[in-house]
Amino acid sequence: MISRLCFCLTLISFGVSSHAQTIHSPDRKLTLQFQLNAAGEPTYQLRFGAKPVVKPSRLAILLQGQPGFDKGFTIAKIDSSVHDDTWTPVWGEVKQIRNHYRELAVTVQQAAVQNRQLVLRFRLFDDGLGFRYEFPAQDNLKYFTVQDELTEFNLPANHKAFWIPGDYDSNEYTYSTTRLNAVNTTPIEPIQLKSAPTTVQTPLMLKADDGLYLNIHEAALVNYPAMMLNVNTQSFGLSSQLVPSATGAKAYLQTPEHTPWRTIVVADNAPAILASKLILNLNEPSKIADTGWIQPQKFVGVWWEMHVNKAAWNYSDASNLKLAGTDWAALKPNGRHGANTANVKRYIDFAAKNGLQSVLVEGWNVGWEDWAGNWKEEVFDFVTPYPDFDVSELQRYAAGKNVKLIMHHETSGSVTNYERRMDAAYRFMKAHGYDAAKTGYVGRIIPRGEHHDGQWMVNHYVHVADQMAQNRLMVDMHESVRPTGLHRTYPNWLANEAARGNEFNAWSSGNPPEHETILPFTRLMGGPMDYTPGIFQIKLEDWNPERNKDKQVHTTLAKQAALYVTMYSPLQMAADLPEAYEKHLDAFQFIKDVAVDWDDTRILAAEPGDYLTIARRAKGKDEWYLGAITDEQARTQTVKLNFLTPGRRYTATIYADGKNADWEKNPMAYQIRKVQVTSKSALKLQMAAGGGAAISFKGL
Known part of the structure; x- marks a missing residue:
């Protein structure tokens, strides 16, 4: 750990006003607002600058055989804090990861249910939001069964979506790319089991017409079912669909307990989505003290x-x-x-x-x-x-x-x-x-x-x-x-x-x-x-x-x-x-x-469903490797090599598609060439339909 900064502010007042609580991401681009509506239902909304990311959306957990955590709440306590540290993964895409967020933890209680309490914890990063439900130890809640989770992600428009069916037993599907209003899994042959025709899996990738990219998923899935998403094809709202158990219930829990984090990664460019470490940051540190025996290979x-x-x-x-x-x-x-x-x-x-x-x-x-x-x-x-x-x-x-x-x-x-x-x-x-x-x-x-x-x-x-x-x-x-x-x-x-x-x-x-x-x-x-x-x-x-x-x-x-x-x-x-x-x-x-383990990763160009170019530096070496791929469209791309160490010369070995290569007609045509480059150089890559290029950069 390199640095840590934590600032906390706590407001305790039974019967605190339901007025909105607002926090900003460290760079202030993202704004989260939490509020109880007139029915005492918890709601949240998220903005990127002036652009809405998630419109007001409800948060609720329904229980089996007892009142749910869904309405009739008042705010009992509000905690706010800032966290900033840096940690080193055992292996990964980068050498170090910064964990920097503002946190809002709202304790709500239900007077009609013996003042039963629930904590809604939000962490707002520069690259998105994580939030979860926490069930504190309390006399009037020990063992309980989750019948449903009604987390909403109400989107402002009919986004482009990259999705697979909400199959409870398999992820092995090709992706459909449609607008949200066209999500329909009925024509798709199920591999094993499948839920409703408008239920899709996470991670769900979305692209808005206003230039925002969103990714909805979850982090730290432990002792809880995976979350699918039900798509409202009329309003473009999403709501959680938990995978059921053999009995039909969703989860069997005992306080104190919490759900996984629900995650929304958001950026105004596609490479930033891939560079996000939000999901890793929401997981607990390694439980393994001695990791020397763990070997990427x-x-x-x-x-x-x-x-x-x-x-x-x-x-x-x-x-x-x-x-x-x-x-x-x-x-x-x-x-x-x-x-x-x-x-x-x-x-x-x-x-x-x-x-x-x-x-x-x-x-x-x-x-x-x-x-x-x-x-x-x-x-x-x-x-x-x-x-x-x-x-x-x-x-x-x-x-x-x-x-x-x-x-x-x-x-x-x-x-x-x-x-x-x-x-x-x-x-x-x-x-x-x-x-x-x-x-x-x-x-x-x-x-x-x-x-x-x-x-x-x-x-x-x-x-x-x-x-x-x-x-x-x-x-x-x-x-x-x-x-x-x-x-x-x-x-x-x-x-x-x-x-x-x-x-x-x-x-x-x-x-x-x-x-x-x-x-x-x-x-x-x-x-x-x-x-x-x-x-x-x-x-x-x-x-x-x-x-x-x-x-x-x-x-x-x-x-x-x-x-x-x-x-x-x-x-x-x-x-x-x-x-x-x-x-x-x-x-x-x-x-x-x-290499298979890296000190640095640069997303040079990306667009979901179209193309992707990534450069990575090998762990402990001044060697870089680049991969560029395309979809069914042939593409030409110019790649600047400014990620290389300034002042050093490298041999670039380029493994590229052959002159007449095509994934269907001539897939095994390739060519290999070597050139000397520096950080000021640029390479022109020509990728065939369904093709790509791989490059190694080794210092002279």
Whole structure:
């Protein structure tokens, strides 16, 4: 911590006037106003200069079986303070983060309900607002059930919105770009479960016609369900929709308790939205005292070959197997099992040769034969390998090559089974030299049918991160709730999937070229994504002509390289097969070189759904890496290099789209050139349709 300033003012008066309470952001561009209306309902509004961001909007929590925290309030106490400090993340996009805000905490009470109290806490930053509900310990409120949260975000106009359906169990959709009055999820095929036709997920990215950009999400999601947003297509108002539990209730709580922060990031330019650290600042500091064992890294893995039908997760084609009592060695192997000792050694060799730190292996453990689509309680035990996967030999071999293996824990939705076996699984990892695991939650949650984004599962994800931290293990969660900045509190929680990743290009309609220009403004606002970039064999027929006919990745090869900069994660996969990289070793050099942990990040150009250009400086080095991507439109962009150290010369190695490159017609055409540059130089980048450019800057 470098500096701290805190100034507090408290006004205590039972029956304080309901007149508006107003605070300004430190730079005074944002203004928050809180007020009780005539019915004693809490309301707030937000302005950016003279422009309305959120019109007067109500705040309410409804309870099951007792009066709600919704009306009949008077103000009991008002606290105001200023906070300013700087903190250093364990890993991240920048070396230090300033946490500077003005806070307003309003305690309101309901005389008609035994003077029951609620605290509404607001933190106003230069880049936006965070607020939450707090339930103090009090004699007349101990255990309670949240039936609904009625937080409103009443918008002043029919903004342009980038949205996906409010599915309670999946985030794996492509984005729709419409006006708010056109939000309708009915034509979209649901992946698992879905709420009302006008319910969308957060983070929700919005663009106003008056030039403002807004992002609505939440921070520090703990012991509470995820928040979706109901869209009023007539008034353009948004209201919270909490993911229900299996019983229909939203949350089971005990005082003292509080909700997650509701966040509104606002700016008059798109790059400032991406530069915001508001969500991280609203999370608690690290719970891990010694973080030296947490290592950002790049990895390869036995994974993509299964998606492109070159190999299989399952060892046998038998069905109706049960974990207990099965003689796995007696089963007839199908000859397609990818996680075999010889194949994994091949990946270890490739990682060692190219300076990649680790190898993920999926399908190593028994149970993959028939779980998909079945509601089975005990599928995996997370400690029993298939007969052709020699755990001890691979531990020895990887250690000899200075490469780590990443464990895969697919729960198959049987979360209680995973929790029962968690201790044994983590002991097994430690005993065999594994430092990290990728978890998965495919399918409906067993046993009660809880939703992936409900309170019960939210608590499970935090429990996994905490238990892995206690075992000095890192985790990458897939099919989980979208992140809300908890990687500050649990820095061993390196990444999540929680969105439509690169693998959808292998077996679906794929991801449209604009997809990667939207994700940083939506899903990545809450935290890093394991997007699995780096697919160089764009046309997938080469791996399996029969099954992959007409399948391809919807980008150029150069754009796949650029994603390592534009799609931030401290855990980056070189996702293609080794043989694909061996055909393009000159382009693979960028993946070998690019960092995964950064001291500085500059958003050079951005527009959601259109384009994005980011430059980042590697941790502890005077090396910069730049990624530029575009949607389906070809673009030419001139990039000023004034982020480079003045007075120093650099070699810029430019990995760009080829002359006739096109994501659909000619995606693998690329060119590489080197030029010497300084901070006074500028580079002209020509990006093909669905293309991009990646550049490394190394000092001479």
